[in-house]
Amino acid sequence: MGFAPAERFVIKTAYGLAGLGKFALCSAIALAPCILSGQNSPTLTIRNNHDIPFAGAIEVAAGLPDGNYRQGNSIARVTGGVARAYLSLKAKDSVRLRRVSDDAPVVAHGAFAVSPGPSAITLRWNGVEIGRLELGLAFSSGATGSVEDAVRSFQPLAIAWTTDSDGVLRGITRGDGYEIRFSAISFGGGTLDLKSRVTRTGPTGGTAYLALIRRLTTARVSDERLRFNGREFSGGDSPTLWDRDFWYTRGVDWSRWRSGRLSFLSVNGFTPAPTTLRDSVWAVGSHFYVWEKTRQRGDTMYLVSEIAGPNPDQAKSGYMGVTPYAAFPQGDTVSLKSRIAVSASPDKGWEESQLRVFAGYRASTGTGSNVSVDLGVKSVVFGTSYFPYSTLAENFDYYRTPGLSSENFWPVSTVMWAGWRNYVPRMRTDLHIIRAMGFEVVRLHHLELLTGMERNEALAFLDFFIGQTRELGMHVMIDTEGPPDWVRTLASRYRGTVTRFELENENLIPGIRPSQPDRWRALYAAAKSGAPGAQVFLTGAGNNGMFERLRSLGVPFDRVGLHAYKHGPQWKEAYSSHVLGSSGYATDIGKPMTLGEFNWKDLTRMPPEMRVGEVATIYETVLAPRAIPEFFEFQFQESLTFNPSVAGSNSRHYETLALDRRPKPEAAVLMRAIREYGRPDAAVSRLPVSIGETQFSGDQATASFTVTNRTSHTVRLRLRAVAYDGLMSTLLSPGTATLRPGSSLSGRIGLALLGDMRVGTYHHFLDVSFDGKHSYGWGVASKRGAPEFGPTVLGDRVFYPQGAEVVGRADWSRSLTVAFGATASVLELESAYQLATTLQSATGRAVRISSVADIPDSISKNGLVILVGTPASNSLISAADISRAVSARPGTGIITLGESNGVQVLMLSGENPKAVQAAVVELELRYWPGAKDATMRITGMEKGAALGHRAGGAAVDPP
Numbered sequence: 001m002g003f004a005p006a007e008r009f010v011i012k013t014a015y016g017l018a019g020l021g022k023f024a025l026c027s028a029i030a031l032a033p034c035i036l037s038g039q040n041s042p043t044l045t046i047r048n049n050h051d052i053p054f055a056g057a058i059e060v061a062a063g064l065p066d067g068n069y070r071q072g073n074s075i076a077r078v079t080g081g082v083a084r085a086y087l088s089l090k091a092k093d094s095v096r097l098r099r100v101s102d103d104a105p106v107v108a109h110g111a112f113a114v115s116p117g118p119s120a121i122t123l124r125w126n127g128v129e130i131g132r133l134e135l136g137l138a139f140s141s142g143a144t145g146s147v148e149d150a151v152r153s154f155q156p157l158a159i160a161w162t163t164d165s166d167g168v169l170r171g172i173t174r175g176d177g178y179e180i181r182f183s184a185i186s187f188g189g190g191t192l193d194l195k196s197r198v199t200r201t202g203p204t205g206g207t208a209y210l211a212l213i214r215r216l217t218t219a220r221v222s223d224e225r226l227r228f229n230g231r232e233f234s235g236g237d238s239p240t241l242w243d244r245d246f247w248y249t250r251g252v253d254w255s256r257w258r259s260g261r262l263s264f265l266s267v268n269g270f271t272p273a274p275t276t277l278r279d280s281v282w283a284v285g286s287h288f289y290v291w292e293k294t295r296q297r298g299d300t301m302y303l304v305s306e307i308a309g310p311n312p313d314q315a316k317s318g319y320m321g322v323t324p325y326a327a328f329p330q331g332d333t334v335s336l337k338s339r340i341a342v343s344a345s346p347d348k349g350w351e352e353s354q355l356r357v358f359a360g361y362r363a364s365t366g367t368g369s370n371v372s373v374d375l376g377v378k379s380v381v382f383g384t385s386y387f388p389y390s391t392l393a394e395n396f397d398y399y400r401t402p403g404l405s406s407e408n409f410w411p412v413s414t415v416m417w418a419g420w421r422n423y424v425p426r427m428r429t430d431l432h433i434i435r436a437m438g439f440e441v442v443r444l445h446h447l448e449l450l451t452g453m454e455r456n457e458a459l460a461f462l463d464f465f466i467g468q469t470r471e472l473g474m475h476v477m478i479d480t481e482g483p484p485d486w487v488r489t490l491a492s493r494y495r496g497t498v499t500r501f502e503l504e505n506e507n508l509i510p511g512i513r514p515s516q517p518d519r520w521r522a523l524y525a526a527a528k529s530g531a532p533g534a535q536v537f538l539t540g541a542g543n544n545g546m547f548e549r550l551r552s553l554g555v556p557f558d559r560v561g562l563h564a565y566k567h568g569p570q571w572k573e574a575y576s577s578h579v580l581g582s583s584g585y586a587t588d589i590g591k592p593m594t595l596g597e598f599n600w601k602d603l604t605r606m607p608p609e610m611r612v613g614e615v616a617t618i619y620e621t622v623l624a625p626r627a628i629p630e631f632f633e634f635q636f637q638e639s640l641t642f643n644p645s646v647a648g649s650n651s652r653h654y655e656t657l658a659l660d661r662r663p664k665p666e667a668a669v670l671m672r673a674i675r676e677y678g679r680p681d682a683a684v685s686r687l688p689v690s691i692g693e694t695q696f697s698g699d700q701a702t703a704s705f706t707v708t709n710r711t712s713h714t715v716r717l718r719l720r721a722v723a724y725d726g727l728m729s730t731l732l733s734p735g736t737a738t739l740r741p742g743s744s745l746s747g748r749i750g751l752a753l754l755g756d757m758r759v760g761t762y763h764h765f766l767d768v769s770f771d772g773k774h775s776y777g778w779g780v781a782s783k784r785g786a787p788e789f790g791p792t793v794l795g796d797r798v799f800y801p802q803g804a805e806v807v808g809r810a811d812w813s814r815s816l817t818v819a820f821g822a823t824a825s826v827l828e829l830e831s832a833y834q835l836a837t838t839l840q841s842a843t844g845r846a847v848r849i850s851s852v853a854d855i856p857d858s859i860s861k862n863g864l865v866i867l868v869g870t871p872a873s874n875s876l877i878s879a880a881d882i883s884r885a886v887s888a889r890p891g892t893g894i895i896t897l898g899e900s901n902g903v904q905v906l907m908l909s910g911e912n913p914k915a916v917q918a919a920v921v922e923l924e925l926r927y928w929p930g931a932k933d934a935t936m937r938i939t940g941m942e943k944g945a946a947l948g949h950r951a952g953g954a955a956v957d958p959p
Helices: 147-152 244-248 350-359 420-437 447-452 455-471 484-493 516-530 545-553 574-588 608-623 665-677 826-843 857-862 875-879 883-888 913-930
Strands: 043-048 054-061 067-071 074-079 082-089 094-099 112-116 121-125 128-141 169-175 178-187 191-200 208-218 221-228 231-234 252-259 262-268 276-278 281-283 291-297 300-308 333-343 362-365 370-375 381-385 441-444 475-480 498-503 535-540 560-567 593-601 630-633 689-691 700-708 715-723 727-731 736-739 744-753 760-770 773-783 816-820 847-851 864-868 893-900 903-909
Touching: 043 074, 043 082, 054 178, 054 191, 054 333, 054 350, 054 362, 054 370, 074 094, 082 094, 082 370, 112 169, 112 178, 112 191, 121 333, 128 147, 128 178, 128 191, 147 208, 147 291, 147 300, 191 208, 208 262, 208 333, 221 291, 221 350, 244 560, 244 574, 252 291, 252 300, 252 350, 262 300, 262 350, 300 333, 333 350, 350 574, 381 665, 420 455, 420 665, 420 760, 420 773, 441 498, 441 630, 447 455, 447 475, 447 484, 455 475, 455 484, 475 484, 484 498, 484 516, 498 516, 498 593, 516 535, 516 545, 535 545, 560 574, 560 608, 574 593, 574 608, 593 608, 608 665, 608 847, 689 760, 700 760, 700 773, 715 744, 727 760, 736 744, 744 760, 744 773, 760 826, 816 826, 826 847, 826 864, 826 913, 857 903, 864 875, 875 903, 883 893, 893 913, 903 913
Parallel strands: 043 370, 381 441, 381 630, 441 475, 475 498, 498 535, 535 560, 560 593, 593 630, 689 773, 816 847, 816 864, 864 903
Antiparallel strands: 043 094, 054 082, 067 074, 067 094, 074 082, 112 121, 121 128, 128 208, 169 178, 178 191, 191 333, 208 300, 221 231, 221 252, 252 262, 262 333, 276 281, 291 300, 362 370, 689 700, 700 744, 715 727, 715 736, 715 760, 727 744, 760 773, 893 903
């Protein structure tokens, strides 16, 4: 039996032969003897979890016996716990490979082959030369080198290649104080994978430009395209654009072109740039990642991996700044990987699939006789940060919760939290909402805040809280500082429920100080001694060179932690590269990755209708690459904790729930994402429960619910109505039912207010048990009413031209909106948001917030519009001609009510932002201390920073 001439060109590779084709001959007779007999024959299952097909090579850890594994056209070789495979999978497809007998030759073929020479690697297709790959190192002292210089001065390295027993090409070269070790593997299906280890062997020098260059020459180049930080461009030269979001990315994600009838693709892994020692602190070098750039010169592509070089825009930042042309410390190593892929007929999405699989998430599970490999995460575990010991506190600048520790994110009041049992009904409600939304993990943020309490009381709270999460079928992630005995106590006491420990929130962002590694080693050991099965890790912002430095310093960590916030609506595409970067890096070092905080920033001035669309795109961009196994939204609910005058910014209010826990429009986006990307067998997806919103009439209300069976079998249901926090719920429908696949069940729940029956928003739940699981429905019920105004609070800091009782003359039964001006200052914006969220809580009505330009006609014609701002910043206040009252009382807040064409307008103004804030706080403190959700109703209040009692802390704005 023989092959056609075109099939004879084969080069030995990881499997013994380079190409992978349609035929595998176990003997001259048949294939069957090749498969080891028996039920325990080792198997390797590979799943493509992406929504696009993948054809190409992979390399993953696999604890299987050495040997060859095959199924149809897919083949793998396992050597020393590493599987290298070439396969072709449709979208959402899988293949199961079985081990073939050790002594049977595995013959594979393919059109692609390579042959190394002293200065170039020749690429061939069916024996015909199709390209030449040369490797070079660009080095120049000082801070002036550039990619243009590197291309212009390119000289190929002389490399003596050898081939090992598994067909891996290996080479080494030295020069300019660097050593580079190469390894290359080719696959006959059409890939050449290159790994390069660049080590600084010479003394640590000063600033320098350093880049590894692949020069690939092919014939008749056309149809050049590339993806740059998530966005596609035509042409072969990478753009010279800049955006803040490029801090976290690396430039060119892939570059493709045609050469005759063949398509070529270049893709790189995400390589953290080396760190540098700056003022005794290990800090980010030239950039977070080695920057990937391309330059085209005719039929030649220069694929440039810039290890150290210019980065002027990020260098201007005082936060997460960089050192352009950073010195490469002696003994440090940078490990790069790249792929050249060739195809005669690539599938649609070929470029994206190669990027996601080669540079993104790959993971294997199982050992011994069965190993499964996932290309892209199969599903995402979703969590949220909920830490009521901080977020239930309140700070209105003039007055605040007594005992508050700071004006910033995130303080604590041990005075408030000594009475934590007062908040048990609210916490039970919140934890049920979290479960009903679909979250599986709750993150306790900055838990070291509780170390200021008496230890037994702190643990009593945690016993309650963690017990509640356990009852609801959730796990807990703890983020805390030390000391070690605190961490050890938490790990031991809550072992099994607490599965993650994040040490010292975002500790890697500013760099690594000399005193920190010993402390982190001690905290890691403490957590592991208390809970050996928990995973303990540290967190950065994509500056993953810090993890490389941790490895060199001997600091252990179990996961790669990432916190990421999308700033503004521009360059949303960059965040697919952002998450691929950390996920791919984690994969390359054999560790999982956790996105421990994620949300948007700087969309705060958008109208809600526009913002929800932006948020949907951001979430999809982050989740679609299937790079993130764990995703934590930050944070659960709107909070009044920080002082808007000290720590306010334009960036926040990204929480998906309002202060009264009414869902914002973004909550629907997040819940859809959880159901799309979460575990397919999760109860929230298998048996969704929906409850319609309702209103109270007096102290009674009725809500309707629907339960749908999306399993493939008939289920027996047990239903239970649940409510807390001043509400009683009663199931008005049968408590048991049988539900066929695809069918739905409808019913009703009776609600009754208890106690003082305050105006506000209430929450209730339907617990439906089936198949040993619980699915929770979440319902919202509102008791509407006007705010209950008390006496004035701020004295002569606020003036009422129509008298203080004017606020009671406003018609609070109308549709409500709070509107800030187009040029509102940060303080005006924050004051407007604080007002809107407290008013919604205090009236039981949804309150819209937007700029004056985005007030809907339905409200502007017959609603109550509350304007916040100065006459200079808010055009509607300027048009109302209250400038005389404002200017007559400089520094004083003004509160006045007007009406025009059926629209009531309540104006909260002043000559400057601080005066505007005084007007807003005056109004708030006249109704808020008696409101249903107010912490002040329980704790009372003390004088705040604006009255000369600053609690301390400086403004912060984490990434």
